[in-house]
Amino acid sequence: QVQLVESGGGLVQAGGSLRLSCAVSGRTFSTYAMGWFRQAPGKEREFVADISRSGSGAHYADSVKGRFTISRDNAKNTVYLQMNSLKPEDTSVYYCAADDNGSTYYWRRASYDYWGQGTQVTVSS
Numbered sequence: 001q002v003q004l005v006e007s008g009g010g011l012v013q014a015g016g017s018l019r020l021s022c023a024v025s026g027r028t029f030s031t032y033a034m035g036w037f038r039q040a041p042g043k044e045r046e047f048v049a050d051i052s053r054s055g056s057g058a059h060y061a062d063s064v065k066g067r068f069t070i071s072r073d074n075a076k077n078t079v080y081l082q083m084n085s086l087k088p089e090d091t092s093v094y095y096c097a098a099d100d101n102g103s104t105y106y107w108r109r110a111s112y113d114y115w116g117q118g119t120q121v122t123v124s125s
Contacts, residue, residue, distance in 0.1 A: 037096075
């Protein structure tokens with residue numbers, strides 16, 4: 001049984017920073033590509049960032065490029081999302097997800113096999 005547990009969400013003022021963590025247990029972490037998605041009230045869950053199994057490659061949504069950084073520590077079975085220069089429109093529930101197959105379609109929710117429960121990020125103006 002694979003489990004993903006996010007942490008690090010909270011309330012922050014616009015321009016501030018937060019670092020989200022996602023701890024993965026149950027199988028060898030380095031076999032998964034990892035992604036972060038977010039979902040605001042009344043909106044579809046959207047892709048934020050992903051990182052390859054080794055950590056050598058990453059992709060970002062245009063809306064977060066230059067502000068967010070995804071990273072992973074395979075020794076700690078954890079993926080991170082460093083979020084800087086936060087904006088009110090970044091307010092969402094953030095989810096981490098694990099891709100067992102290394103799909104080319106990293107931006108699609110259907111490419112991911114396991115999901116965490118989410119952590120709330122609220123950015124005040």
